[in-house]
Amino acid sequence: MKIRVLKHDLNESIQHVAKAISSRTTIPILTGIKLEVNFQGMTLTASDTDISIQAFIPAEDQNKQIVQVERPGSVVLPAKFFVEMIKKLPSAEIEMEVQEGFKTQIRSGSxxxxxxxxxPEEFPVLPSIEENQVISMPGDLLKNMIKQTVFSISSNETSPILTGVLWSLSENQFKFVATDRHRLASRTAELSNDDQVRFSNIVISGKTLNELSKIVPDQNTIVDIVVADNQVLFKIDRVLFYTRILDGTYPDTSKIIPTTYKTELVLDTKKLSDSIDRAYLLSREEKTNIVRLQTMDNGSIEISSSSSELGKVTEQLDLAEFTGEQVRISFNSKYMLDVLKVVESEQLHIGFTGAMSPIIIKPMDDTQSLYLILPYRTTN
Amino acid sequence: MKIRVLKHDLNESIQHVAKAISSRTTIPILTGIKLEVNFQGMTLTASDTDISIQAFIPAEDQNKQIVQVERPGSVVLPAKFFVEMIKKLPSAEIEMEVQEGFKTQIRSGSxxxxxxxxxPEEFPVLPSIEENQVISMPGDLLKNMIKQTVFSISSNETSPILTGVLWSLSENQFKFVATDRHRLASRTAELSNDDQVRFSNIVISGKTLNELSKIVPDQNTIVDIVVADNQVLFKIDRVLFYTRILDGTYPDTSKIIPTTYKTELVLDTKKLSDSIDRAYLLSREEKTNIVRLQTMDNGSIEISSSSSELGKVTEQLDLAEFTGEQVRISFNSKYMLDVLKVVESEQLHIGFTGAMSPIIIKPMDDTQSLYLILPYRTTN
Known part of the structure; x- marks a missing residue:
């Protein structure tokens, strides 16, 4: 392998694949990035066995020469050093030549x-994926759906399936669900699903989805998603992102979501968020994060929390609407703040079916999101 | 104590004093901030015994009422909670009232x-400092002198005196020196010292100086420095910053600095910095950070480093000037990068007196700074 390549393009591709490199791998070859060059261009691959990322740099793009190939070939280079060094090279052009024993010479400026x-023969081969089931969606929608559900996954490795986000697709409805048994987030989006693709019980690690989010550009990108037996492949421009599907059956969460309420509130998202945030400061000191919400006779609600060592916070909040019974309920304020952080709607609907039943939060101008928080049982 | 105070001003003062709060203190009262109110205004105090910070909020400033005092008094409030809560209060005005048993009611909006x-009687009384020895200097100069020396202090607590920066003042020359026995940084500035203040062996903890730097505004501030027997007091606008002087005698460093050189180089700061940075990437993997510099016959220098596992970096750098003998020397590249980061001059002078003698680095257009790095003894 002997090439000249533009630093900017090489660096961009390196940054993409670097997200699949684990510093804690026990497989030495996986601490490296694989480079493969042919006359079409250069392919970079990195993998930590859970995810694999591949980026392609074309030899020529829009009449601009990016990779000048003198001799095709391939090599695996030590990732950490390679990633940092390329970024810091002095010249816009880089020469690379693989010599005997895979020793690689890199020249730039002086x-x-x-x-x-x-x-490179030691590097694991990426799975070949049958492209029977392919859906396409805008990148920013995918990122949004991830952001609005992934915070509800479980961090407890004893239920591995709950560390993932459940994906299902039927007709045009693409749905994400995440739960850690104490709270749940669900988000649906409508896709034009011309090929009538259908799937259920596809569960993808939340950690992986966060990495995927970092690679998807913010605007104007269509992501193709290929769903295979035990792998999902995301195609984002010239980047391929492979992840395995988590083993196991995701619990059926449909039954725990109430469909009728005894109490319904509509209120301002920002004001509720600020108020819970202040109450959280105190509740946090008690390690429980317990905050109490109770409806008042004057049509407002009271948010309060207390700590034996520090004191008490109480505040009143006006409601836009209030129907049904009075309610007095305690919950984990951190869970509520997590929800309020991802809600984009100015107003919220909150539904209660009693002090011991799930609290349901829905953004007012978005019927596709639903958040559930289980209340705490408290003595007073 | 009963007052109304503007949130903005209270918050600003809290942020200043909060820098003296240690979360690891074993003295419960020091986890708090002391508030003292009289008809002139409000004083906030925090202390971690090493440093104490006091901030004053005047009742009125430029015809604007900031604190409205209904009843003077004082109280100590739990710092962490108080600091975060005040920032998050909903209204621009805050009401505070100390009730029986120091229970304090705070109201803002709803x-x-x-x-x-x-x-507050339990809170330690700040030392009273005699203002015999006072010097004044621009805040940005003080910050610069700290930044350009403090990185060379020792992090090793077995020589406590070396964890500080040595200050001395004679005539108009105010000098900072820091060393960890492997490197040294020295910076002098000229002050108008009308009162003929003189001192030597004043050593102030580097950690404290970093905290002080955060409080000094970037521009247009004169800092008054009061030097007493075992304390130094910094007056920055309405903030008083007290710190103790470290016990012990600072070693005499004047003799280790060579005054004549066998080899002298002049070169571009940025180019040297980039080059050492690349060599550092490799040397870091060997844990030693060893980089080699050697002069070449063609009037340039070669910077190189190597790692048995990763490979080798070599680069050539042009010199602006080169006088004296050829030299080949190894040093800690991290120490060199620390120096190059704080040098503002475009060109550097480096002086050598042999492969085992200190390397002296001086910015070209600044005669007031000097950096010393001891070389490594290497076998090849």
Whole structure:
């Protein structure tokens, strides 16, 4: 392998694949990035076995030469060093040449680097995925759906399936669900699903989805999602992002969501968020994060929390609407703040079916999101 | 104590004094902030015994009422909670009232807080400092002198005196020195010292100086420095910053600095910095940070480093000037980068007196700074 490549393009691709590199891997070859060059361009691959990312740099793009290939070939280079070094090279152009024993010479300006390379044959081969089930969606919608559900996954590794987000698709309805048994987030979006793709019980690690989010550009990108037996492949421009599907059956959450309420409130999202935030400051000191919400005779609500060591916070909040019974309920304020952070609607609907039943939060101008928080049983 | 105070001003003062609060103190009263109100205004005090900070909020400033005092008094409030809560209160005005048993009521908008307060009599009294020795200097100069020396202090608590920066003043020359026995930074500034103040062996903790830097505004502030027997007091606008002087005698460093050189180089600061930075990437993997510099026959220098696992970096750098003998020397690249980060001059002078003698770095257009790095003894 002998090439000249533009630093900017190489660096961009390196930054993408670097997200799949684990510093704690026990497989030495996976601490590296695989480079493969042919006359079409250069392909970079990195993998931590859970996710694999591949980025392609075309030899030529819009009549601009990006990779000048003198001799095709491949090598695996030590990722951490390679990633940081390329970024810091002095010139806009980089020369790379793989010599005997995979020793790789990198030249840029007056900098000359000899890098110890590894045999690319040792690098695991990426799964080949049948492209029977493909859906397409805007990148910013995908990112939004991830953001609005992933915070509700479980961090407890004893139920691995709950560390993922459940995906299902039927007709045009694409749905994400996440729950840690104490709270739940659900978000649906309508897709034009011309190929009549259908799936259920596809569960993808929340950690993986967060990494995926970082790779998807904020605007004007269509992401193709290929769903196979035990893998999902995301195609984002010239980047391929492979992840495995979590093993196991996701619990049926449909039955725990109430459909009728005894009490319904409509109120301002920002004001509720600020108020819970202040109450959280105190509740946090008690480690429980317990905050109490109770409806008042004057049509407002009271938010309060207390700490034996620090004191008490009480505040009143006006409601836009209030129907049904009076309610007095305690919940984890951190869970509520997590929900309020991702809600984009100015007003919220909150439904209660009693002090021991799930609290349901829905943004007013968005019928596709639903958040559930289980209340705390408290003595007073 | 019963007052109304503007949130903005209270919050600003709280942020200043909060820098003296240690979360790890074993003295319960020091987890609090002391508030003292009289008809002139409000004084806030926090202390971690090493440093104490006091901020004053005048009742009136430029015809604007800031604190409206109904009843003077004082209380100690739990710092962490108080600091975060005041920032998040909904209204621009805050009402505070200390009730029986130091219970303190805080009201703002529709938020009502009962805070557990402590007896202000238990709060340690700040030292009274005789103002015999006072010097004044611009705040940005003080910050610069701290930044350009403090990185060379020792982090090793077994020589406590070296965890500080040595201050001395004679005639108009105000000098800072820091060393960890492997490197040294020295910075002098000229002050108008009309009162003929003189001192030596004043050593102030580097950690404290970093905190002080955060409080000094970037522009247009004169800082008054009062030097007493075992304390130094900094007066910054309405903030008083007290710190103790470290015990012990600072070593005499004047003799280790060579005054003549066998080799002298002049070169571009940025280019050297970039080059050392690349070599550092490799040297870091060997834990030693060793980088080698050697002069070449063609009047340039070569910077290189190597790692058995990763490879080798070599680069050439042009010199603006080169006088004296050829030199080949190894040093800690991290120490060199620390120096290059704080040098503002475009060109540097580096002086050598042999492969085992100190390396002296001086910015070209600044005769008031000097940096010293001891070389490594290497076998090849």
């Amino acid at each position: 900098t000359d680097i000899q890098m110890v390379g590894l045999d | 938020t009502d807080i009962q805070m557990v307060g402590l007896d």
